[in-house]
Structures are given as C-alpha cells and as structure tokens.
Amino acid sequence: MSQPFFELHDFKGGIHPAENKHQSTELPVARAPMPSRLVLPLNQHIGAPARVLVQEGDKVLKGQLIASAEGFVSAALHAPTSGTISRIAEHALPHSSGMSGMCIEITPDGSDTWCEHQGLADYRDHAPADLLALIKNAGIAGLGGAGFPSHVKLASSHNKPIDTLILNGAECEPYITADDMLMRERAAEVIEGALILLHILNPERCLIGIEDNKPEAIVALKHALQASTKDAHKIQVIGIPTKYPSGGEKQLIQILTGKEVPSGGIPADIGVVCQNVGTAAAIHNAISKGEPLISRIVTLTGKACAQPRNYEVLIGTPVNELMQHGGIDAGLMQRLIMGGPMMGFTLTDLSVPVVKTTNCLLAPTKKELPVAPAAQACIRCGMCTEACPAQLLPQQLYWFSRAEEFDKAEAHNLFDCIECGACAYVCPSNIPLVQYYRYAKGEIRIEKADKVKSERAKQRFEARTARLDREQAEKDARRAARAEAAAKAQAEKAAAAPQPDGAAPANTASAASPAPVADLEALQKKLDAAKLGVEKSKEKLAAAIAEGSDKAELLQGAVDKAMERMKALATEIAQAKKAAKAAPAAENAAEKSDPNSPERIKNKLELAQSRLQTAQERLSAAKAESSDLIPALQTAVEKQQAKVDELQQALQASLAGDTAAPAAPENPPATGDAFAQQTEQLQQKVLAAQSRVDKAQERLSMAIEQGSDVLDALRMGLDKQQQKLSEAQAALAQHLAAEKA
Amino acid sequence: MALLNISSPHTSRPGDTGGVMRQVLYALLPGIVLLTWFFGPGHLIQIGIAAITALACEALVMVLRKRPVLFYLKDYSALLTAVLLALALPPLCPWWVTVIASAFAIIFAKHLYGGMGYNPFNPAMVGFALVLISFPVAMTTSWTGPAELLNAKLTFSQSLHFIFSARDGIDAVTMATPLDVYKHQAAMQTSDEIFKQPIFGSTIAIGWEWISLAYALGGIYLLWRRIFTWHIPLSVLTALSICSVIFGWDADTHVPLSLHLFTGATMLGAFFIATDPVTASTTPLGKIIYGAGIGILIYVIRTYGAYPDAIAFAVLLMNFAAAFIDQYTQPRTYGHNKAKRGLPKGGK
Ligand code: SF4
C-alpha cells in the first residue's frame, strides 16, 4: 500500500491473537428486520440517564425525541421506528453485571414513518457551538467503546488547543468487523463526519488510523478522500501495524502522535481528540441529514452463527430476535459475548437490547473459544509484563490484588490498567488476571467513595452545626432585645398613656436591614464559590472521561449536585435581596395590619398546606426508595397535617372574630382578652415551629450518619422550617410591638 | 443451553505452564547429551535419582496439602528442579547426596515457602548449597575426568556401582575440575604452564567448552521461543566478563575469562538457573540488575571464596534481593512522567 511517509510510533507490549475477521466480511452489511419490540435503556452511556419525555400509550414517529439529555454528561434518546410506547419500566440491560435499568419499550407499527427532520444545507455556515448542540440532540455517543456522549468529548476540549483529531478505525479486537464494513461501504460518510469535526475543533490535522489488516477499508477511505469536494487536505488515512490493542484510545494516540495521554488526564491535554469512525459517520448523518442515532452496524459472528456477517440494527433490538434472524444456533453456542473475545462480556439474559455501544455479538462454540483451564500458580515468568501495553507489572498487580494489598496495587498504577486482557491472554498459567484487577479496582473505588462520603458528611455536619449555633446565638440576642424593648414599651405605656410612637419600630427596621445585606454578601460569596466548584468539577469530570466509567459517574453526580446548589444559592440571593428591600416596608405594614387578620392566617394556612404537601411527597419518595426515614417522615406529615387543621380552625375563628369584632367595638377589655389569646396562639405557633425545626435537624443528622440520599431534600426542609420559625418569631414580636403601639 | 458467564478476555494463547517447563527441559537436552558423552553416564543416573525423589516428594506434599496431585505434577516444575539440580551435582556423587538435595529442594525450599510461585529461593540451588556445605568431600571428589583422559571408559554399570555402593577405586575415574585446578595452581605456575595440563585440552578445557556451548544454544532457543527475555543471561555473562577483564586480566595469577565463561556451570547458570522466573527479578531493569549481581558475585566467590564454582551462592544471594530490586525498578507506566519507586509507606 502506498502511503506518504508518516512516522508511526510503536507502543510497548501488545499481542497478536488470531484475527478471525474474514468470516464476517464476506457479505455486505444487511438490514436487520424490524423486531417485534424495541427496548431503549435510558442510560446507554457513561453519565446521567436521559429524562423521559413520553408516556405509555403515546404514539411516536421514527426519529422522534423520546428522552432528553439530562445533566452535563448525558445523551438523548430517539424512537428508532414509528410505533407506540408500550412500557416504561425496568428491563435487563446489556452489562457485564447483568443489571437492569429503566427502559422505554416501543411496539413498532410497521410503517417506519419518519418524523419531520432536516439536515443543514452546509454545516460550514454554522458555528461550532450550534453543531455541538445538534450532536447532543441527536443522541450521539461514542460507538466504539465506553459510549461517552460525543458532544461532551468535543466540548470538554474547548478550552484546550487541539492540534490533532484522530478517527479510530483500528478495530483491533478479533472477530469484530463493524467498523471495517462501515469504512468499506460508507467511506464518504466517515470523511464527511471528519470534515464536520474539523470544522468544530479546527485542529491542524485529522488522522484516520486503521490497522493494516483492513486494506479494503483503507482504500475505500482514500478514495472517498480524493472524491471529496470539500477542503480535505487536513485529513490523512494511515495504515498502522496490526497489533492488539492498537485500537485502544491511548495506544492509537501513541502510535499516531508518539505522545502519551497523561495518567488521569484526557487526550485533549496533549492536544488530541479521538473519535470512532462510526461516531464520525453518525455525526455526519445527524448534521447533514438531521437523522439522530437510531441504528448501528453490528457484527454477528462465531462458529455457532450459520452465516457470520454485519447487520444494520435498530438500537433497542432485542438480542434474541437478532440472533434468530442471524442464524445463531443457541444449541451450538456455549456462551454469547457482546463485544469481542478480548474485552467483551458474556450475556446471561438474551432479551437485552442492542445499544449504541454494541458492536458485535460473538457466538462461539465450545471448541472455538474453550473455557480457560484451571489457573495454575503464577511462575513470575514475566510474559504478562512483556504484553502489557500500559507498561504495568501485571504479575505484581496480581499478587497485590490477590493478597488484597490494594494500596500497593494502587501504588503500582493499577488504575492505569485499561483492562485490555493482553496479560491474561499470554499468561501460561491461565490466571484470570483482569478479573483480579477489576475486583481490586472495585474495592478501591468503594473504599474511596465511602471515605469521601463520610468526610463530606462530617464537613457538612460540622459547618451546619457551627452555622446553627451562630444563628441561634444571633436569634437569641435579637429575641432578648425585642423582649426587652417590648417590656420597656409596656412599662412606658403603663406609666404614661398615649404617646407618639417612635424608637421601637425604627429600631427594628434599622436592625433588620443591615442583616440581610450582610447575608446577601455572604450568599454572593457562597454563590461564587459554588460556581468555581462547578467549574472545577466539570474539569475533573472531563479528566475522568478517559478513565473508569465509575469515576465519571461519581463526578457527574458531583457536578449535578454542585449546579443544583448553585441554583439554590442564586434563588436564595434573589429572595434575600427582595427581603432586604421589603424589610422596611414589611415593618411599616406590620404596624398597620393585624398580624392575626384572616389574610395572614390564610397565608400561613397556605404555607402550611404546601409544607404538608412537600412532606407527603418526600414521604412517598422515601417509600419508593424504601428508605429508613419513613417513620420519621410519617410523623412529620402527621405533624403538618395537625398544623394545617389547627390553622384552618384558627382561620375560621378569626373570620368569626372579624364579624364579631364590630359588634362590640367599645369594649376595651374584650380586645385585651383577644390580644392575650392571639399572643398565646402565636407563641404556641413559635413553639411548634421550633419543635419542627428540632425534628428536622434530628432527621438531618440521622440522615447524615446514614449517608442517606435524601440529604439534600432534608436540608432544604430544615431550611424551610427554620425560615418558618423565624417568621413565626417575627410575627410574635410584631404582634407584641403592635399591641404596645 | 447453559449460558456461561465469564469475564474477559475470553481467549488465551494456547499453552500452559507445563508447556513452558517442557520447553526448558528440551533446551537442556543437548547439554545433557554432551555431558554424558564427555563425562560418562553419571549425570543420567543422577537425573534419574533426583527426578524420582523430587516427583515423589512433590506428590507427597500435594497429598498432605490435599491438592490434586496430577494437576501439579503436570506443571513439570518439580521435574525441572530435579534435572537442574542433577546437572549441577558431580556425576558420581553418592546417591544419598542427590536424594537429600532433591528432597530438601522440593519439600523445604519450595513447599515450605508456599509452593510453586511463592518460593523466594531457587529450590535446585538451595538443595545444591545444602549438600555442598554438608558433604564437601563427596561433592568435591565426585567429578569424573573427561572420558578421553581415562584409561578405561566409564560404563553405566560402573557408574551405578560408584554411586550406589562402594566408592573404592573411584579415584581412578575422578579428577578436579578445570576451574579448581587453575585456581589452585595459579599461585605456583604461570598460565602457560597450567594450560599445558591435559585437562585443558587444546582449546579451553576438554568437554567443558562444548557443553557450555550446548547450554548456550539451548538458552538461545528459549530466547527465541520467548520463554524468557535476554536481560538476565546477557547481564550475568557481561558482568562476569567485565569483572574478569578488569580485575583478573593477569592470567598468571587469575582464572582467565575463557575458563570463567566456558567451564563450570556458568552457561547453565546464566541461561537456566538465574532465569528461573519464580525467584528472579521481574521488571526489565530489575532483571538486568539482578543478572549483573549474579555475574559479579560469581566472579567474587570464584576468586576469593573457598568454592571453585559459585553459581549456587551467587544466585541464592541475589534471590534475597529480587523482591527489593523489583520495587525500585518499576517501569514507567504509560502516561506517567516518572517510574514509581518502592512501596507505599505504612499501609496495612
Ligand atoms: S504471565 Fe501469568 S504466570 Fe507469568 S508472570 Fe504473569 S501472571 Fe505470572
């Protein structure tokens, strides 16, 4: 193959397993028939699950958005065909753990009617940000490996200069030919996708790396490149030596650029963005045709498959239906692997759907991929070290993982292991090395998550307690001041009858306004800090892209939480600002309006009612999660119910009092009695609110101890209750002040 | 249909640990043939004794440890230990010496440390060192002379006789080894004079040079089969050569380089004993340091020690250091600027 000189860099290690690719490349890609149902997991990718936009029974059209991207790292979901939403429920997922998750199920109507869609006439007329949004809305996630949402990968490289875009067409896993066939048959789409990516990222060059065992694909892409009418001089198609795992992102980058992605970093750190060729084609379809990602090419192969070949499969097609169509003999096959023999995982439930990352269904016979014989002792032969592309010491990692010396395993860079399986492949003792590494990584992650969780809970709790103490002290001081003022006023009143009022209200007004201002500043500071935190978390998240999915998920959670916190702070600020403005006015108003007027009670009632509702909601949420907090929440709901009832009675009484009041206006003792009554009522309210706050606090600390998920909800609840309490206190104080006046 | 749930990878290179050990045994064959050719059938008998003892001990331990006996015998590691030990022993050493050495190697040096893969010391060399220290006379008076220097060819039955029963008359067929001879006479004679002795033949030392070459050939075969890497053998030989050239350049007082390399167990040690993976260093750089250490120690012990050959002690001493060397020679992992050194402090 003639190829202008391009300096390739080798990566250390690597292996040459039997390729077994020719079986499935004899026939062109065929369209798989419409399945009887489509199952679309909400989470087909690293990151947050998509948010459902449809309901059971809804009619949907092909390409219609049925779940939208939620959060920073998330991908949208579209109906792969027209039909009816038959179910939104848990369904088994294609995952190595055999777990299940929320899925939208569609019963196709057979007409396969497209919704209205339209591509851009020329992407070059659009800004990168707009194109990114289109890619996000088209639900495009990496079709190669972990299925990372593409727009995130492209966007996270935004603030870093990118000099090289790499399209990964290496496809080094044995058996799989999905990318190979895609490049052969749809080379133009791949090139178009590359051009769009070039427009978005504006790097110096785009390298398409393909293992040299795919000469047809290389030729096809070169032809497409020459045929392209656009400015494609930046694109270079490069054949690379066949060696597993050359298709690993880090390895391919090393081969093509000679640079290494820093440990814990992302390719963008060294000016590289890497995308799968299939992803590039999907991006082209999304931008130029307006078609979201609803199907992909899947290789069906293995000796238990009558005719190995590639199929264009709708996302969501159940594996068993595809197997049937593809002629996989369930009797012959001894396991079914999703993915390739090196990194794929076995399926135990064949009803799981094909998802965006499914590139292969491998149905080997017993003889074809025999189960490894029993592991023998490690003889420290070092063959694993020779094979490791990450330059690790697999046998040391093995000894440490086995002995559960996780700190040592980590110190030996366990987390740089890409789980490629090269070490286990060469190990003469047939030790399932990768299994040990997964186990160790899992244990370390759990350990770390626990540590972070308890550390964070501790910090929160301490900060909270400190703040509460401070606030309590302030409140006590204020209350004491008010009581004193009230007492003084009372005494004055007793001494001299009517006197022009003055000092007291003015005092409260002037005392009230600086406080909100100070609060405001504090809040603003908090908001700034939160913003910074979000930025940092986002960066960290981006860094985690290249790493394990678990970490990314954790960080995703952190980012979402931080953003929530930011929002909450922003609203708090707005409220505080309003309060600051309203404070003097409210003081004045308080002088005039009777704090126990029907309106006020009504307001309170409404508040209490809404509180009741929140409490109820929280309770049912807790029930759904079968949380430990159910009893506590139940009592809370009952309390609120009692409160509402009480207030309703009060309202009625007040309304009755209103009508009764004019009847005896000339009876001062009566008003005095009424006043005393009202005071008592208000005092009781304050006490009730206080006890509610205490309860909420208790619940919160309980939740903190248990590391509960409803922590944030509870904290918000506590804040509300506290607000309530201060309101009630203020009302009481005003009431007293008004009486004095 | 039972769906198997297995984690990746789902395929592995054909072959197993037994296969690796078998390859090593095959690679030893040329050396064994030449040993027998030049020094009589003694080694064959020693191999037999050692193998039977080692396998019996291995089986016994497996029964005691309630492990499947055949599964472990099939890894050929006990057999390999036995053969290496037998090749290191003098051909006519009494049978009980071989039995003690093999039994000690398998039971103590291997299984008391946890068995295959866990033993820090090379079992064959532990067995060898034990008998060398315990029975110095038997060990130093049992090397046969090269067949062509003996009046009558040593037959199989004669060898059996010497090994298993009476040792009278053994003096007629045994001789000091070239290394021994040179070391003891270097003080009194010049190099030329020493080399005139018949045991040194016309090139280096009768038989030894060919046997050493055969071992080296076997080692190169294993390199080609990627059973082990070049690091250890090359660094052993290089270090030994450098020491010999720098410190022992004067052949009138020191054993010359040719004898260092091509007599004694140097080649056997460099290619088959130092490379025993279980007890060697495993990192690329570590292997070089480990091998160089062995080479230097061989020279030091041969020159200043009481023993003419030194492979066993050199290897055992470096076995001590292997784990430590590994920790400080970790390769630089992909994506890291520097290699890590040592282990985390504290920890559990
Ligand atoms: S390849 Fe297997 S036996 Fe060899 S050192 Fe690695 S883990 Fe041990």
Ligand code: SF4
């Ligand atoms: S699975 Fe991990 S340790 Fe094994 S070869 Fe691959 S990167 Fe190295």
